[in-house]
Amino acid sequence: MEKSGIVMARVDDPTKESLLAKTGFDVGEIPKEINNLVELEELDLADNSFSGQLDTEIFNISGLRIIDLSSNSLSGSLPSNIDSILPNIEYLYQDSLTILVGTIPLSISNCSKLTILDLAGNKLTGLIPNSLGYLTHLQLLNLEENNLTSDSSLSFLTYLTNSRNLTFLDISLNPLNGMLPDSMVNLSTSLRNLFANSCKIKGRISNEVGNLSNLLFLDFSGNNLVGSIPTSIGNLRNLQRFDLTNNKLTGFIGDHTCKLQHLGDIYLGQNQLSGSLPYCLGNLTSLREINLGSNKLSSNIPPSLGNLQDLVVFDLSSKNMVGSLPQEIRNIKAVTKMDL
Template sequence: MRLDGSIPASIFNLSSLKAIVLGDNNLSGELPYISSVPNLEEIFLWGNHLSGNIPDSISNITKLKILELQRNSFSGLIPNALGNLQFLERLTLRSNHLTTKTSSNGWSFLDSLTKCRYLIHLDLSLNPLGGVLPPSISNLSISLLQFEATACKIRGNIPMEIGSLNNALALDLSVNELSGSIPTTIGRLKNIQLLDFSGNKLQGSIPHQLCGLKGLYKLSLATNELDGPLPVGLGDLIALRKLNFSSNKLHSSIPLSFWRLKDILEVDLSSNYFSGSLSLDIGNLKVIIHLDLSRNFLSSDIPSTFGSLHYLQVLLLSHNRLQGPIPESLGDMMSLAKLDLSNNNLSGVIPKSLERLLYLNSFDVSFNRLEGEIPKGGCLVNFTA
């Protein structure tokens, strides 16, 4: 059963109360005025239908450490009074209708949060904040581990001061209107594990300083306007498991060093201008499960070493200039579920070895120069020309 109705003001009169846990209910209405709750440390009101402003009086909860208001309908300005919560560790305002006062210096409330010296987690995502990221982001808590502001309508450049968040583990600024280049100071984020700038209007080349972030697990710069070659040092990111540079203007050949990422799980370089050949070293990616190189200008034969990628589930090579036969060794990719080789210059026949791919449910080799019949056995029995 889920609770409904409004939150009674009397709940904030309980002097011994340490936590309010009312997440994932059907509560509605506005937050009442809060006088003084001397021992309250945690508020979980996520996933309700609460609306109205976040009251300035919330700063009267002087010992508050956790405030989770995500997935509600709060509106109005994010109050500067949040900066008075000197013990605040987690602030989650995701998925509301909150805004902020903007100026040439950026968000005023962010300036106030620089007083929260214990802040570890800050999530502002999916609010129409607008404005620009202020240089004062460098003054956020040295304890800050996670900063998320996806889909907030942020415009302007990523400030150079972003590099001062040198203890951050996760930085997500995806799906905004950020422009300009990626600042080279990004190389100071030595502890970063997740970096997502996808879905913006970023330009210029990928800074080589990214290649010094040895703890990086996920890196996404997809759907921007980045150009230039891939940095040679990407192959040194030994912790990297997920990489997405799709839908940019990146060009040149894929450097041989890239195929040193032997522990990577997902790679998406689709919809760019990469050219040249696919290296035999692609077989080094022994644990990869998703590889998308479609919509480029790759022009070599398909390397036979693909056959050693036994965990690969999705292989997308369509809309390139690949030539030669489909290698028999593709039949050794025993986990393969989706194979798209369409719109290339492949020739010869479809190898019978593909009948061994027990999990294959999507297979496209259209718009090539193939001949002969589709093999009729195994997983190919239901496919037609």
């Protein structure tokens, strides 16, 4: 079906399961005449080379449910009255526009049908609005790689506990510079992906983090977290990737880690962890990467690690490891990088 240069096409992204409008042009400015398509509900102009100003005419179709302008070279900011312009918006993808500036408008919290909000890879500034927590249908929130800030208690995380359908949250690479709140553990139990790397986050990880029982990916790397790894991590039975690299964590790598039977990657390097390596780590036969280097671990390398026949990366570099290399290590034949 073709209408005024717009052709219907299915996109590959599994998060966009419906048919979206996709333009036949890929350079220049987005034609302002697009707002003449008064019945348009779904607009996908992603992965092109559109440039110029992000005009409000693009948004001025009240029936739009889906807008995807990702990966272009558009400039401008989100309209302050986005709720009145787009009252029916459900999916809003504007990641990697590179020149999207300004703040996240407070009025976006009145877009009550909003399910996906992706603003990653831009130059947004200002506070992450607490009112995002009023978006009760929100499933995906991606604010990665902007210049967004928060108050010292990262209160927006507390408000996001009201978004009970949230499955994906990425706030990485923003200068948040706040204390990780205990309320974070009350985020949706539907949450599967939690990324908060390189945000200058301080404080401890609450021992109740195990409440987020459906997590698949947990990444708090590159922050200033202190304290020990919570024992409740063992409750995250679905966890596949666990990354706390480059923090200031102390204490032991406890046996609770061995309860993560689906774990594929564990990254705990560049901390101050001490003690011995759990013998039971060899029971996690799904492991592909182990990175525990630059800690204060002091023990023999357990022979049980020879059970990890699919291990590809193995980093235990530490000044304090002792003993001999167990013969069982010859069984990890898939390994491509070993650093002892």
